[in-house]
Amino acid sequence: xxxxxxxxxxxxxxxxxxxxxxxxxxxxxxxxxxxxxxxxxxxxxxxxxxxxxxxxxxxxxxxxxxxxxxxxxxxxxxxxxxxxxxxxxxxxxxxxxxxxxxxxxxxxxxxxxxxxxxxxxxxxxxxxxxxxxxxxxxxxxxxxxxxxxxxxxxxxxxxxxxxxxxxxxxxxxxxxxxxxxxxxxxxxxxxxxxxxxxxxxxxxxxxxxxxxxxxxxxxxxxxxxxxxxxxxxxxxxxxxxxxxxxxxxxxxxxxxxxxxxxxxxxxxxxxxxxxxxxxxxxxxxxxxxxxxxxxxxxxxxxxxxxxxxxxxxxxxxxxxxxxxxxxxxxxxxxxxxxxxxxxxxxxxxxxxxxxxxxxxxxxxxxxxxxxxxxxxxxxxxxxxxxxxxxxxxxxxxxxxxxxxxxxxxxxxxxxxxxxxxxxxxxxxxxxxxxxxxxxxxxxxxxxxxxxxxxxxxxxxxxxxxxxxxxxxxxxxxxxxxxxxxxxxxxxxxxxxxxxxxxxxxxxxxxxxxxxxxxxxxxxxxxxxxxxxxxxxxxxxxxxxxxxxxxxxxxxxxxxxxxxxxxxxxxxxxxxxxxxxxxxxxxxxxxxxxxxxxxxxxxxxxxxxxxxxxxxxxxxxxxxxxxxxxxxxxxxxxxxxxxxxxxxxxxxxxxxxxxxxxxxxxxxxxxxxxxxxxxxxxxxxxxxxxxxxxxxxxxxxxxxxxxxxxxxxxxxxxxxxxxxxxxxxxxxxxxxxxxxxxx
Amino acid sequence: xxxxxxxxxxxxxxxxxxxxxxxxxxxxxxxxxxxxxxxxxxxxxxxxxxxxxxxxxxxxxxxxxxxxxxxxxxxxxxxxxxxxxxxxxxxxxxxxxxxxxxxxxxxxxxxxxxxxxxxxxxxxxxxxxxxxxxxxxxxxxxxxxxxxxxxxxxxxxx
Numbered sequence: 095x096x097x098x099x100x101x102x103x104x105x106x107x108x109x110x111x112x113x114x115x116x117x118x119x120x121x122x123x124x125x126x127x128x129x130x131x132x133x134x135x136x137x138x139x140x141x142x143x144x145x146x147x148x149x150x151x152x153x154x155x156x157x158x159x160x161x162x163x164x165x166x167x168x169x170x171x172x173x174x175x176x177x178x179x180x181x182x183x184x185x186x187x188x189x190x191x192x193x194x195x196x197x198x199x200x201x202x203x204x205x206x207x208x209x210x211x212x213x214x215x216x217x218x219x220x221x222x223x224x225x226x227x228x229x230x231x232x233x234x235x236x237x238x239x240x241x242x243x244x245x246x247x248x249x250x251x252x253x254x255x256x257x258x259x260x261x262x263x264x265x266x267x268x269x270x271x272x273x274x275x276x277x278x279x280x281x282x283x284x285x286x287x288x289x290x291x292x293x294x295x296x297x298x299x300x301x302x303x304x305x306x307x308x309x310x311x312x313x314x315x316x317x318x319x320x321x322x323x324x325x326x327x328x329x330x331x332x333x334x335x336x337x338x339x340x341x342x343x344x345x346x347x348x349x350x351x352x353x354x355x356x357x358x359x360x361x362x363x364x365x366x367x368x369x370x371x372x373x374x375x376x377x378x379x380x381x382x383x384x385x386x387x388x389x390x391x392x393x394x395x396x397x398x399x400x401x402x403x404x405x406x407x408x409x410x411x412x413x414x415x416x417x418x419x420x421x422x423x424x425x426x427x428x429x430x431x432x433x434x435x436x437x438x439x440x441x442x443x444x445x446x447x448x449x450x451x452x453x454x455x456x457x458x459x460x461x462x463x464x465x466x467x468x469x470x471x472x473x474x475x476x477x478x479x480x481x482x483x484x485x486x487x488x489x490x491x492x493x494x495x496x497x498x499x500x501x502x503x504x505x506x507x508x509x510x511x512x513x514x515x516x517x518x519x520x521x522x523x524x525x526x527x528x529x530x531x532x533x534x535x536x537x538x539x540x541x542x543x544x545x546x547x548x549x550x551x552x553x554x555x556x557x558x559x560x561x562x563x564x565x566x567x568x569x570x571x572x573x574x575x576x577x578x579x580x581x582x583x584x585x586x587x588x589x590x591x592x593x594x595x596x597x598x599x600x601x602x603x604x605x606x607x608x609x610x611x612x613x614x615x616x617x618x619x620x621x622x623x624x625x626x627x628x629x630x631x632x633x634x635x636x637x638x639x640x641x642x643x644x645x646x647x648x649x650x651x652x653x654x655x656x657x658x659x660x661x662x663x664x665x666x667x668x669x670x671x672x673x674x675x676x677x678x679x680x681x682x683x684x685x686x687x688x689x690x691x692x693x694x695x696x697x698x699x700x701x702x703x704x705x706x707x708x709x710x711x712x713x714x715x716x717x718x719x720x721x722x723x724x725x726x727x728x729x730x731x732x733x734x735x736x737x738x739x740x741x742x743x744x745x746x747x748x749x750x751x752x753x754x755x756x757x758x759x760x761x762x763x764x765x766x767x768x769x770x771x772x773x774x775x776x777x778x779x780x781x782x783x784x785x786x787x788x789x790x791x792x793x794x795x796x797x798x799x800x801x802x803x804x805x806x807x808x809x810x811x812x813x814x815x816x817x818x819x820x821x822x823x824x825x826x827x828x829x830x831x832x833x834x835x836x
Numbered sequence: 837x838x839x840x841x842x843x844x845x846x847x848x849x850x851x852x853x854x855x856x857x858x859x860x861x862x863x864x865x866x867x868x869x870x871x872x873x874x875x876x877x878x879x880x881x882x883x884x885x886x887x888x889x890x891x892x893x894x895x896x897x898x899x900x901x902x903x904x905x906x907x908x909x910x911x912x913x914x915x916x917x918x919x920x921x922x923x924x925x926x927x928x929x930x931x932x933x934x935x936x937x938x939x940x941x942x943x944x945x946x947x948x949x950x951x952x953x954x955x956x957x958x959x960x961x962x963x964x965x966x967x968x969x970x971x972x973x974x975x976x977x978x979x980x981x982x983x984x985x986x987x988x989x990x991x992x993x994x
Contacts (some may be wrong), residue, residue: 176933176971309930316935317926319870319910323936326869334864359853377864378873379856451874451882451936451970501872501936502970546875740930744976748933751972774879774968783961785974 149282154242154289156208157235158187164263164278166191166198171209171217172224173202173473174312175450175503176748177803178741179224181310183232185737189303190236190296192260193277200311205475205495216476220508220632222705222801225737229799230295237293239284246283247275298735307740312499324471324498325455329539332457333362335521336381336543338388339370342397342767343553344627347371351389358384362535365524372521374535378543396627400764402444405558409580409624410440413562417578417620418598420608424616429574433566437655440562441644442828444761445555446633449777452501453549456518457541460526465492469541470515471500473508477589481512482519504752505632509554510588513629518542550777551769555762556633557582557603561644565652566616572652572667574616577607577644582630583623598623602632606641606704606808611674612649612667628764634752635807638704642808643757643815643829646700650816651825660699660816661687673732674701676793677710680730684791685712692716695725696820700809705801708732708793711750711809714786715817720836722758722818724786729806731792734799739792742802747788749806754786755779757811761830841902843868844912854900858892859883861899862909870910870939874968881967884940884947885909891947893966910939913946918988922946925984933971941967945981954985 149162159167168187174180180200188195203209209217212227240260247265248255251273258265266274298304315321340346352364355373360380365372373384430436457469465488472478475495483490500507509515522540525531544552559581566574584602585594594601599608599621608619633639649667653660661682668674678701681687687699694716701710714726727750736742759778763770771777815826818835826834840849843866850865857876862868862885871894874882878893885894886908887901913919922945932938941964948955948963955963960981969977 176935178933309927310932312935313927313930313932316932316938317923317942318914319939321935322869323872325873326863328867328869377856377860379853379860379864382876449970451872451880451934451968453873500934502934504970543873546877546880744930744933744973747975748972751974752970755970755972773877774875775877779968779970780972780974781966781968782964782974782977785972785978788975 150285152239152242152281152285154239154284155235156203156206157232158191158239160239160277160281160284162278162281164276166193166277168198168200169203169209170200171203171228173219173497173500173503175219175473175500175507177224177745178310178738179219180312181308181741182225182737183228184311185303185308186229186232187236189301190233191240193263195303195308195311197263198311202497204497205479205493210476216474217479218474218476218508219503220473220505222707222804225802226706226734226799229737233295234293237295238289241290241293242284242287243277243280245287246280249283250275250280304737305735305739308738310741316499321499323452323501324469325452325501325543327457327469327496327498327541329457329459329469331534332539332541333374333376333535334378334381334543335372335374335518335540336385336545337367337370337372337517337521338385338390339548339552340392341551342392342394343400343629344396345392345394348391348393350391354387354389355384358387363525363528363531364388365521365528367517367520367524369517369520372524372542374521374525374540381543382545394767398767400626400628400767402558402763402765405764406442406560409558409560410562412580412622412624413440413560413578417580417622419618420599420604420621421617421619423614423618424574426574426576426616426618429616430564430566430576433573435567436564437567437651438562438564439648439651439827440560441647442560443558443640443643444763444829445558445628445630446639446756446760447550447555447762447777448502448504448506448633449549449760449779450500450502450504450506453546454507454514454544455541456515457539458518458522459539460522460537461492463492464488465494466519467494467496468515468519469496469498471498471507472515473500473503473505477510478512478515481516485516485519504634505636506554509631510590513554514542514544546774547772550762550771550773553629554631555628556639557584557630559640561640563644563648565648567652567655570656570658572614575614576618576620578620578622579603579607579641580622580624581640582626582628584630584632584636586623602637604637604641606638606702607645610645611671613670614667635704635804638702638804638808639756642700642702642704643811646702646809646812647815647827650698650812650819659688664699664701668701673708673795673797674703677701677708677730677732680791680793681710681712681728684730684789685728687712694821696817696822698813698816698820700813702809704808705804706798707800707802707805709746709805709809711813713810713813713817715814716821717818717823717835720833722814722831722835724754724784724814727786727788727810729788729790731790731802731805732795732797732800733802733805734795734797736792742792743790745802746790746806749804750788750810751780751785753807753810754814757814757829758784758831837900839899839903841904842906844908845915850899852899854898856899857895858885858897858899858902858907859894862894868909868911872936872939874937879968880937881944882937882940884943884967886943886947889947889950891944910943913942916946918949919946921984921987922949924987925980929976929980929983931973931976931980933973937967937969941969941977945977945984948981949984949988953988955981
């Protein structure tokens with residue numbers, strides 16, 4: 095008897111064809127899956143002689159490998175930077191594979207088109223998209239493997255597949271005989287099967303893993319210090335490089351005196367690279383001492399005179415003029431002009447650095463065939479990979495990437511210009527071509543490391559924004575709303591410009607403003623995108639980190655002017671939007687909105703949609719010694735079906751603290767063309783003694799799956815600022831709050 | 837110069853320039869990368885280790901001062917009941933997100949618990965405020981310190 099799915103037809107579709115066709119068709123996924131050459135090699139038997147053959151591993155697709163020793167490896171297409179996605183992807187696979195999450199090993203995927211983002215195409219982790227965009231693909235990957243293992247077991251038992259079931263890493267007969275065989279013992283036979291044309295996914299009611307709190311797969315190694323991050327990666331003979339970069343964005347090197355640097359013990363080379371001067375040494379300390387000893391003169395170039403006070407004034411002036419129109423409902427201008435009850439305010443946010451706790455690093459090993467091995471911590475191998483191949487003038491197949499755990503990302507490690515990757519490559523190339531260097535040095539693996547100062551002063555910030563909002567108030571309502579946004583585009587000049595900029599409007603600059611659903615009949619949103627030499631990019635929650643602060647702050651100001659309750663006004667404006675309203679109601683209820691508070695403590699409330707997720711916050715705060723003191727944050731989130739509730743809670747807790755840091759103490763500012771801040775003494779993040787309790791309430795939801803990681807950031811700042819007003823403080827319209835309460 | 841010290845209970849000797857921070861001796865010379873680099877100026881605590889039992893920022897601790905000292909890092913934390921309890925509590929509560937700061941958090945927590953077996957919130961604030969976490973895991977760190985204290989009160993870790 096032949097079990098279903100077991101074929102000897104040589105013309106049967108290969109696994110490669112199968113995944114290209116079914117995964118593309120299934121669930122609206124758009125990527126064309128090929129089967130990576132590197133991975134396909136794993137199913138080839140190690141010896142041609144069947145008598146001597148070791149059992150083959152079973153690798154039904156690019157995401158999963160089951161060893162004949164029973165080991166199960168999940169290849170994670172999304173990068174683990176703290177958001178728990180390695181665990182989330184594993185849960186989705188394990189649910190269908192019928193194996194415990196604790197029984198699998200999750201490793202970062204290499205750079206390969208197999209791991210392209212299901213919505214974006216290229217291999218990238220960002221936009222709070224990983225869970226919803228890969229959920230069905232991972233389930234399908236697990237289900238295909240399960241079906242093939244069941245088919246292999248059925249053949250072994252000599253029964254129909256329907257008489258077998260997969261349970262806890264084994265396939266057993268349903269006849270009560272207790273006969274069962276482990277996945278490892280089935281791997282060899284399963285690897286000979288043709289994947290099924292279609293697979294049934296489990297019904298949500300039968301989920302035993304999805305939706306249950308699941309321990310993170312990476313916790314033990316991270317706690318014990320054995321998890322390998324980019325900076326922890328080592329290679330035989332490795333050298334360490336640090337690059338002295340221009341203190342001015344757009345600046346160029348005028349002259350250099352490197353003699354003292356070369357004299358530092360441990361320094362082996364000083365080489366020029368496009369971004370500056372690299373000191374290459376045995377270890378970090380020698381590299382840093384060598385770099386400190388460089389004497390460099392820079393021409394400031396375009397960045398000369400950059401000054402935050404001046405920028406604020408220029409941006410504010412721009413905000414008084416009409417910009418490119420992002421939304422235009424009704425007649426906002428006309429209603430404003432005719433209104434006798436107008437209110438206007440300007441809200442400002444500074445440049446923000448991502449400041450991941452692990453500073454950037456990237457190790458480069460040039461190969462004799464013109465290719466390279468790059469060991470890094472990247473959110474966007476899909477950009478890094480082709481850019482490295484292009485720089486080297488080789489086919490992408492000659493460029494190998496090894497990704498690591500990311501010691502925080504927040505967007506910084508998804509750089510459209512591949513900045514830190516290409517710079518590290520330039521260092522290795524300059525070293526290889528360096529005059530008077532030994533063969534050993536020229537061929538050594540070289541890891542370029544950034545210091546904290548390099549990180550904070552290295553650009554690629556969330557842009558600075560100025561928002562001017564003017565409203566016309568009617569009888570208990572908002573009759574017109576005009577929001578002008580001024581800030582650099584993060585898309586212009588990148589490969590994503592075509593997709594992200596429409597009619598002169600960068601969608602990420604106006605997201606959260608141009609799509610506000612509050613039912614205001616006369617609504618106009620405009621954008622100015624000035625150009626500056628400061629490199630900017632996405633920062634956790636992107637445009638929403640600005641627009642939600644401005645929008646929600648103005649809604650609170652409107653409530654004050656109208657004599658309305660901030661919660662009730664929002665409820666009314668969002669009456670037609672149940673997901674907004676539900677998280678708003680939950681947060682108000684759980685926080686005891688309207689209930690008594692100790693003297694001097696105030697509450698603020700916010701609700702915002704971003705990245706397909708819905709979050710509402712209530713912040714309780716007071717003013718102590720002219721500083722904000724946050725007592726409690728209550729948060730409600732609706733992200734649709736939840737894969738791992740414990741990690742949704744964790745993300746929302748962390749997002750609240752992250753958002754408080756940028757609301758209270760951190761920001762990047764310019765004086766005399768240079769960045770003012772340099773390290774954590776003046777780029778001030780919330781610390782333990784300032785961190786409030788954060789309560790998270792996950793709303794039961796059958797609605798579409800959405801984002802999580804960034805969704806908890808946008809609403810926090812305005813809720814805090816309104817809490818401070820309620821606590822008797824001034825209305826803060828410029829972040830960070832800093833010393834404005836003094 | 838040659839410097840001798842004890843690392844996680846083992847006699848260790850390294851040849852290093854005297855001003856090299858202990859952090860880079862651990863990471864670059866000895867390949868012990870559990871101790872992390874975050875700021876280089878004792879501002880973030882990612883590099884926290886124990887020197888003769890006291891929490892010290894290894895990024896700002898010249899190796900010459902390590903001479904004859906007893907150094908303990910995250911790799912050796914579980915040798916003590918306190919360290920074991922901290923690691924167990926951290927894993928039980930799934931404190932970590934990105935994880936880069938967590939070895940340093942654990943070292944600070946273990947030093948705190950060695951001095952104060954039942955730390956209250958104020959004690960946790962005092963001892964843990966030198967350790968930054970950009971992911972914002974403080975609520976869970978606070979809970980995990982208390983959980984570790986419970987584990988110790990119940991008679992130690994595993």
